[in-house]
Amino acid sequence: MTASNTKGLISVRDLGVTFGHGTNEVKAVRGVSFDVAQGESFGIVGESGSGKSTVLRAICGLAPTSAGTITFQGEALKAPRQPAFYRDVQMVFQDPYASLHPRHTIDKVLSEPLAIHGLDDPEGRVERALEDVGLGQGFRFRFPHQLSGGQRQRVAIARALILEPQVLLLDEPTSALDASIQAEVLNLLDALRHKRGLTYVLVSHDLAVVAHMCERLVVMQHGREVEELTRSALQHHEATQEYTRNLLVASEGFKAKGTST
Amino acid sequence: MTNMLEVKNLSVAFPSRDGPVRVVRDVSFSLGRERLGIVGESGSGKSQTGRAILGLTPSNGTVTADHLAFDGIDLRGASSSTWRQLRGRRMSMVMQDPKFSLNPVMTIGRQIVEAYRRLGRKSKSEMREKALEVLSSVQIRDPERVFDAYPHELSGGMGQRAMIAMMLVGEPDLLIADEPTSALDVTVQLDVLRILDDLVRDRGMGLIFISHDLRLVSSFCDRVLVMYAGRVVEEIAARDLHNAQHPYTCGLLHCLPKIDGGVRPLPTLERDPAWLA
Ligand SMILES: Nc1ncnc2c1ncn2[C@@H]1O[C@H](COP(=O)(O)OP(=O)(O)OP(=O)(O)O)[C@@H](O)[C@H]1O
Ligand SMILES: Nc1ncnc2c1ncn2[C@@H]1O[C@H](COP(=O)(O)OP(=O)(O)OP(=O)(O)O)[C@@H](O)[C@H]1O
Ligand SMILES: [Mg+2]
Ligand SMILES: [Mg+2]
Numbered sequence: 160m161t162a163s164n165t166k167g168l169i170s171v172r173d174l175g176v177t178f179g180h181g182t183n184e185v186k187a188v189r190g191v192s193f194d195v196a197q198g199e200s201f202g203i204v205g206e207s208g209s210g211k212s213t214v215l216r217a218i219c220g221l222a223p224t225s226a227g228t229i230t231f232q233g234e235a236l237k238a239p240r241q242p243a244f245y246r247d248v249q250m251v252f253q254d255p256y257a258s259l260h261p262r263h264t265i266d267k268v269l270s271e272p273l274a275i276h277g278l279d280d281p282e283g284r285v286e287r288a289l290e291d292v293g294l295g296q297g298f299r300f301r302f303p304h305q306l307s308g309g310q311r312q313r314v315a316i317a318r319a320l321i322l323e324p325q326v327l328l329l330d331e332p333t334s335a336l337d338a339s340i341q342a343e344v345l346n347l348l349d350a351l352r353h354k355r356g357l358t359y360v361l362v363s364h365d366l367a368v369v370a371h372m373c374e375r376l377v378v379m380q381h382g383r384e385v386e387e388l389t390r391s392a393l394q395h396h397e398a399t400q401e402y403t404r405n406l407l408v409a410s411e412g413f414k415a416k417g418t419s420t
Numbered sequence: 421m422t423n424m425l426e427v428k429n430l431s432v433a434f435p436s437r438d439g440p441v442r443v444v445r446d447v448s449f450s451l452g453r454e455r456l457g458i459v460g461e462s463g464s465g466k467s468q469t470g471r472a473i474l475g476l477t478p479s480n481g482t483v484t485a486d487h488l489a490f491d492g493i494d495l496r497g498a499s500s501s502t503w504r505q506l507r508g509r510r511m512s513m514v515m516q517d518p519k520f521s522l523n524p525v526m527t528i529g530r531q532i533v534e535a536y537r538r539l540g541r542k543s544k545s546e547m548r549e550k551a552l553e554v555l556s557s558v559q560i561r562d563p564e565r566v567f568d569a570y571p572h573e574l575s576g577g578m579g580q581r582a583m584i585a586m587m588l589v590g591e592p593d594l595l596i597a598d599e600p601t602s603a604l605d606v607t608v609q610l611d612v613l614r615i616l617d618d619l620v621r622d623r624g625m626g627l628i629f630i631s632h633d634l635r636l637v638s639s640f641c642d643r644v645l646v647m648y649a650g651r652v653v654e655e656i657a658a659r660d661l662h663n664a665q666h667p668y669t670c671g672l673l674h675c676l677p678k679i680d681g682g683v684r685p686l687p688t689l690e691r692d693p694a695w696l697a
Contacts (some may be wrong), residue, residue, distance in 0.1 A: 207608045208576025243456035253576045266446050309462025334602045337461040337632030342675035342686040364605035394680045409606035412639035413613050
């Protein structure tokens with residue numbers, strides 16, 4: 160599926176993000192462009208520190224855009240984002256610990272966005288959101304520190320879903336989860352996308368997760384895009400760039416000394 | 421030869437409205453100078469097992485064990501001075517969440533230098549030199565910048581590596597690494613594993629590697645404990661993981677997505693209440 164010349168639901172053009180000044184300057188993203196069509200699932204993979212999270216944060220209005228434009232539904236986004244933007248676009252952060260308020264119960268974490276946006280039936284929505292991510296009602300009045308890592312990540316996903324957004328920006332949504340819960344969350348995300356016509360931009364360091372979830376993907380290194388691939392090109396190991404090929408080899412697992420990467 | 425670590429019938433319980441809940445139940449194993457993997461589903465008690473060994477159970481939890489010894493030292497009810505001699509020196513733990521265990525208001529460099537300072541007197545420039553060295557050893561490309569950065573200025577994977585670097589400072593005999601590579605891309609992940617591998621081979625460190633990534637564990641560890649609902653349900657040589665007996669372990673192996681395309685939806689686990697027995 161190629162959507163490169165049709166205008167996407169989300170369109171990122173020559174995006175640049177720079178943090179700090181002078182000697183502390185970090186060019187986290189330097190000229191990244193991609194389009195994501197309505198209902199599509201788009202993947203971002205790449206090296207640690209290559210700017211993947213920063214791209215998602217920039218779409219969300221949480222990182223300073225120093226160059227380029229980001230368009231949503233045909234309109235260039237302005238900083239700061241309007242509250243209505245967050246009804247349409249929600250992000251699941253890489254770090255579920257930092258993103259959940261330590262002194263708020265799970266119930267509060269989930270009902271707060273409902274109250275802010277004035278949605279009806281908060282009780283029912285909180286219950287359904289917990290069921291959706293495989294957490295029973297027993298978790299409702301616990302605090303984040305009373306949950307395991309994976310349980311917290313599911314709360315973070317439930318919080319993003321509860322406003323029924325059109326677009327989910329997912330930053331390593333399953334890297335804290337064991338294989339069985341990962342499979343459940345990936346199936347859930349897959350089913351929701353088809354049922355509600357959701358659009359995903361998914362960051363993962365796991366090529367298998369991206370191959371499973373995304374029709375197209377971009378590979379990043381040092382803030383730049385290395386190449387854009389379709390799912391089928393990835394599946395057939397048809398990468399044209401050295402770095403992507405290394406990723407594919409490394410995905411096969413650890414090989415003791417002497418074997419090359 | 422006695423084992424570095426002996427654990428017999430370790431349990432951890434937390435209070436709840438319906439009385440104490442045991443999240444770790446009668447876990448027993450021993451560890452030599454080897455790589456032991458602990459896998460298991462989210463909430464199965466992997467982290468709490470690791471924390472109990474290091475005496476880092478949250479204050480509302482209760483730890484019991486028939487035997488819990490590191491290098492012959494009984495850890496049950498160990499005094500705080502014993503812990504001071506052990507923790508950060510002879511045994512260390514890389515916590516599951518780097519941002520949680522790194523001090524948010526202190527630069528990475530200062531935190532590492534602090535760790536060196538606690539170990540003994542060295543000059544300031546010497547400690548800085550050492551800190552930069554240990555940062556590059558975990559494949560951080562621009563150690564100078566990371567040295568001066570605060571945790572929130574790092575990417576997920578950089579924070580995780582800074583955390584590992586800090587734990588390596590004490591050159592521990594036993595390292596418990598809780599999901600140490602879950603935020604790393606595969607190439608860096610392998611670099612970090614190689615560092616840990618070297619420490620086990622060259623320095624004879626004992627490593628407990630907690631992970632939910634079966635593929636990784638089976639290619640990296642010598643032995644694997646599989647946990648389910650607080651119990652060890654299977655202990656198996658890593659290379660035999662594909663011949664696992666317990667239905668939970670087999671189920672875990674089947675739910676992984678594959679690069680070259682697999683089934684959709686992914687197979688999920690049918691949990692059998694009998695596994696809890
Ligand atoms: N607030 C900030 N201030 C300064 N530098 C930052 C800030 N946020 C991110 N950076 C830097 O930007 C670069 C890209 O970070 P980013 O978090 O986007 O990486 P990533 O690709 O998501 O990596 P990972 O896979 O490790 O999560 C890194 O060098 C990081 O140190
Ligand atoms: N302070 C606490 N109070 C009450 N229950 C707790 C507390 N800390 C952890 N638990 C519970 O103990 C159980 C085991 O948690 P643990 O963190 O060991 O899981 P884990 O196997 O490491 O999972 P993950 O893979 O998700 O990190 C979980 O059900 C968790 O909710
Ligand atoms: Mg990131
Ligand atoms: Mg854990």
